[in-house]
Amino acid sequence: MYLARGSEAVLGFIGGTGPEGRGLAVRLAIGGEDVAIGSRDAARAERAADEVRRHAPGARVTAGVNANVAERADVVFITVPFSSHAVTLSDLAGALDGKTVVDVVVPMEFRAGRAFPVEVEEGSASEQAQSILPGSAVVGAFHTTSAVDLLVPGRSLGSDVVVCADDLGAKRAVMRLAESIEGVRSVDGGALSNAAFVEGFTVLLMDVNRIYRAHSSIRIMGID
Ligand SMILES: NC(=O)c1ccc[n+]([C@@H]2O[C@H](COP(=O)([O-])OP(=O)(O)OC[C@H]3O[C@@H](n4cnc5c(N)ncnc54)[C@H](OP(=O)(O)O)[C@@H]3O)[C@@H](O)[C@H]2O)c1
Numbered sequence: 428m429y430l431a432r433g434s435e436a437v438l439g440f441i442g443g444t445g446p447e448g449r450g451l452a453v454r455l456a457i458g459g460e461d462v463a464i465g466s467r468d469a470a471r472a473e474r475a476a477d478e479v480r481r482h483a484p485g486a487r488v489t490a491g492v493n494a495n496v497a498e499r500a501d502v503v504f505i506t507v508p509f510s511s512h513a514v515t516l517s518d519l520a521g522a523l524d525g526k527t528v529v530d531v532v533v534p535m536e537f538r539a540g541r542a543f544p545v546e547v548e549e550g551s552a553s554e555q556a557q558s559i560l561p562g563s564a565v566v567g568a569f570h571t572t573s574a575v576d577l578l579v580p581g582r583s584l585g586s587d588v589v590v591c592a593d594d595l596g597a598k599r600a601v602m603r604l605a606e607s608i609e610g611v612r613s614v615d616g617g618a619l620s621n622a623a624f625v626e627g628f629t630v631l632l633m634d635v636n637r638i639y640r641a642h643s644s645i646r647i648m649g650i651d
Pocket of ligand 1: 441442443444445446447448465466467468471472505506507508509510511515531532533534569570571572573574575
């Protein structure tokens with residue numbers, strides 16, 4: 428079974444040099460997964476991989492350009508800005524065919540220091556990914572998980588990760604994976620179309636962060 432300690436599966440991170448990709452890679456590498464950091468630039472990927480290795484000594488951490496990582500990885504996380512989401516996925520579509528693709532992307536933009544949602548024709552970034560990648564199992568997850576928290580490896584997150592997907596096997600695998608991060612509870616968020624609500628709520632959290640000078644997350648009550 429992949430996504431388990433000691434398995435041979437590789438988790439790839441497209442745009443893995445940014446804080447969210449690096450943060451997820453650090454936590455999942457600490458949990459025993461093999462990770463591969465992707466970038467448009469091989470040297471930048473290698474520098475980010477070094478940071479992951481420092482936080483997760485003993486983990487198998489590799490690096491490469493995005494196309495190479497997409498080819499080698501079994502499960503591929505998309506952690507690029509929404510402005511480059513569609514073009515990045517289109518470029519990698521062949522390599523991602525038949526794989527689980529975990530879309531972390533929030534369609535938003537900053538104007539005058541505030542986050543605003545960006546309308547997506549398909550309904551959400553995750554559904555846009557699924558329409559570009561019909562042969563992949565797209566899973567929307569980790570939208571509300573702050574990179575700031577992920578990048579402090581000793582810190583227990585104490586928050587939920589809402590996981591949305593139409594492929595039940597891929598969804599369950601990503602829910603298990605999320606719970607390998609200390610303090611994370613996975614919540615089954617239902618169909619991939621529900622990712623729109625999580626992506627939109629994350630824009631609210633961004634404004635809450637601005638108002639409270641915090642990095643907030645979510646915990647859903649009443650489902651224990
Ligand atoms: N930061 C958070 O706390 C957080 C939390 C939840 C979700 N997210 C979502 O996760 C995604 C990544 O967040 P982030 O803060 O890590 O973003 P980021 O730092 O702005 O970007 C991540 C990486 O994407 C690559 N990238 C930038 N522009 C690109 C382009 N035009 N084409 C292809 N690749 C490009 C860059 O890698 P290279 O230059 O090395 O190629 C960059 O390091 C975003 O969609 C965000 O909405 C972020």
